[in-house]
Amino acid sequence: MKISKEKVRKQFSEWFDWVLSEAEIYDYGRYPLKGVGIWMPYGFKIREKVLAVIRKLLNETGHEEVLFPLLIPEDLLRKESEHIVGFEEEVYWVTKGGSKDLDVKLALRPTSETPITYMESLWIKSYKQLPKKYYQIVSIFRYETKATRAMLRVREVTSFKEAHTVHETFEDAAKQVREAIEIYKKFFDTLGIPYIVSKRPDWDKFAGAVYTYAFDTIMPDGKVLQIGTAHHLGQNFTKAFDFKIQKRDGTLDYPYQTSYGISERAIAALLAINGDDHGPILNPYIAPIQVVIIPIPAKDDETTKKIINYCNDLKAELDKNGISTYVDTDPERTPGEKFYIWELKGVPLRLEIGQRELNNNTVFIKRRDTLEGISVPRSAMVDEIKKLFEKIDKDLKENAWKEFNSRIRYMSDLQKAKELLNAEGGIIEVPWCGDNSCGLKIQEITDSRVLGEPDEKKEVNDKCPVCGRQAKTVLRIAKTY
RNA sequence: GGGGCCGUAGUCUAGCCUGGACUAGGAUGCGAGGCUUGGGCCCUCGUGGUCGCGGGUUCAAAUCCCGCCGGCCCCA
Known part of the structure; x- marks a missing residue:
């Protein structure tokens, strides 16, 4: 998927x-x-x-x-x-x-x-x-x-x-x-x-x-x-x-x-x-439910019961290890429907447990962020989940920062800055002499909102686009909520 | 601050311009049953509406007018 x-x-x-x-x-x-x-x-x-x-x-x-x-x-x-x-x-x-x-x-x-x-x-x-x-x-x-x-x-x-x-x-x-x-x-x-x-x-x-x-x-x-x-x-x-x-x-x-x-x-x-078209993706260390277990019913009731029991055993083991887990046993919904629901709620990991897992004594783990699944032996489950939490946490943060940084740009041309903000948003840093009047003018020309200047002044080799004096720092502008 | 669009079952929506055949249609949801179950399957039946609220025009208002409440968008 x-x-x-x-x-x-x-x-x-x-x-x-x-x-x-x-x-x-x-x-x-x-x-x-x-x-x-x-x-x-x-x-x-x-x-x-x-x-x-x-x-x-x-x-x-x-x-x-x-x-x-x-x-x-x-x-x-x-x-x-x-x-x-x-x-x-x-x-x-x-x-x-x-x-x-x-x-x-x-x-x-x-x-x-x-x-x-x-x-x-x-x-x-x-x-x-x-x-x-x-x-x-x-x-x-x-x-x-x-x-x-x-x-x-x-x-x-x-x-x-x-x-x-x-x-x-x-x-x-x-x-x-x-x-x-x-x-x-x-x-x-x-x-x-x-x-x-x-x-x-x-x-x-x-x-x-x-x-x-x-x-x-x-x-x-x-x-x-x-x-x-x-x-x-x-x-x-x-x-x-x-x-x-x-x-x-x-x-x-x-x-x-x-x-x-x-x-x-x-x-x-x-x-x-971290959202995608299936919904938000919660960080494993913030999610109220960290792991959701979806039993996949079998053809016969007896096996289905065994599968549910297996799921409950897994939950008990995860709970014991401090991992907040929910088993979705709702008989009214199909597994596929549950996949969508729990993705929409952003639960970071999902276990799909059916006859296959029951027979082989394994668990099938699917990541919410990548939608990649792996099968691991039951004995390795807890360690694997803890490892995946770390990995998801790291990946989510890296991706978010990468995306964020790619949306911060430097531009000295106010007209181009305005066009870019209208087209893509993000944050643009423009050279600034430090005068309020020029700052307000920059806001007006670019039809944007001034966020302010960096904490530590940035060396800029450009001129203030309003007054033409040597810029002392940059001014950050954006379209805001 | 200025301008525009919109409000119909829990949710989304058709109907509104051009008033009457609307006893307001559909989808989804919800309930019952069946069939399914490894990505929202399908079928049958049922449930659900003071057409946002108030006033006005008219023989007749979901439909036209006014006010209010609520939602959305654009511009400053």
């Missing part, structure tokens, strides 16, 4: 919606409210696996999980002026309690810098308590005016992991942003999602931040998806909240903060990145 990626590339939107609903991951568009979706049991399990990865990474780097209120009183949200200007038009307001108008309007949190800074100002009094690193995984609400899209652009972001940290100095906070970037690199590396880190331009940084770094990936259709951000908040929020600490020298000063976030967009990317 041949692997095709026609559909996932050419009709990505349709493919993605199809996967979410048919694989019973996420029901979107049927609940009678725009921009919200429902995590179905299988999707919820994938979500839990992904969240477990980020929780582990944060916990082992000294982050503590907390849970703040969903509601933010209006005056709190308005404390930091740039922040509220940035979010003003996206806030949902609760204005009534029963039939009575509320004295103070309540916002459904669009993000939690303000409530967290408020409480930190009560909790933290001394440099000795720093650094402090909190995080929570919660729903946030943003009234998106643009077209909403299942999991990619929603009004209730259900899996927002937001981290908030406090530091004694600007440099400490800057270091924390670096740590956040390292943590996210590990996170996306674990999931096998390729990424590029860019420093967002000034006009597109987080509302209230000194600077913003962002992780972007490229979806199969060539459009770019922001999958993570990390902000240096300076003293913007601590000043707004009059949050002071006692320093080493006894003086009082405002501490420095950072915040960084990821959301279910990471899960959307996870599903999309």
Whole structure:
């Protein structure tokens, strides 16, 4: 059976919606409210696996999980002026309690810098308590005016992991942003999602931040998806909240903060990145079900029973070895039908067990990613599966990165860049003098979105295509979601 | 922000322009039975619709008009 990626590339939107609903991951568009979706049991399990990865990474780097209120009183949200200007038009307001108008309007949190800074100002009094690193995984609400899209652009972001940290100095906070970037690199590396880190331009940084770094990936259709951000908040929020600490020298000063976030967009990317026309391909170390066993019934009931027993024995052995396994004994569906269903759910390995395997005491293993099958003796099954997990993990990641890197190009001609973005998408790096006005102009000319500049400035021997001065670095542009 | 398209069983869709023969057709799904089972097989029977919601025009509305809700696309 041949692997095709026609559909996932050419009709990505349709493919993605199809996967979410048919694989019973996420029901979107049927609940009678725009921009919200429902995590179905299988999707919820994938979500839990992904969240477990980020929780582990944060916990082992000294982050503590907390849970703040969903509601933010209006005056709190308005404390930091740039922040509220940035979010003003996206806030949902609760204005009534029963039939009575509320004295103070309540916002459904669009993000939690303000409530967290408020409480930190009560909790933290001394440099000795720093650094402090909190995080929570919660729903946030943003009234998106643009077209909403299942999991990619929603009004209730259900899996927002937001981290908030406090530091004694600007440099400490800057270091924390670096740590956040390292943590996210590990996170996306674990999931096998390729990424590029860019420093967002000034006009597109987080509302209230000194600077913003962002992780972007490229979806199969060539459009770019922001999958993570990390902000240096300076003293913007601590000043707004009059949050002071006692320093080493006894003086009082405002501490420095950072915040960084990821959301279910990471899960959307996870599903999309390795997808083919049969559905997504889950990384073996993320998949809620790692191995599915499909019994192939025999002509006679007695043999069929033996085959099922054999399957259950295999499952027991795999479970014992920590491999999450499901035996699909549904008598109503033919094996062929089950193959399609479990491929659609992205289960990385499948065992096809029929009379042949029963007689020879073997198992037939098929890889989801390549659809290649091998027959191995039963005694070698566990080792073989573990080896295949490693191989699939490695292959998926290598392929994803190869594809990703092939879609990042350098061009000095803006017209050609525009044409290429329209035709194929991807990310294009263009020479840039570093001036915001030229950056905005580049955005306009190429009819694209500026992602920002590389973390480490790149040597470029070209001139800025707008002003003609020597370029200091490159600016990354793309078509974005 | 500007423009366009669309909403009919769980899902997809025909019908809408040109109102009446629509008691709304099909596919898929779901249920029962049979036949099968190593890639969505086939057959029989059954199930399932306030035609998104509200209002208007008309003797008559899925069909025309208005508002709302929801979905999609293009442009900025």
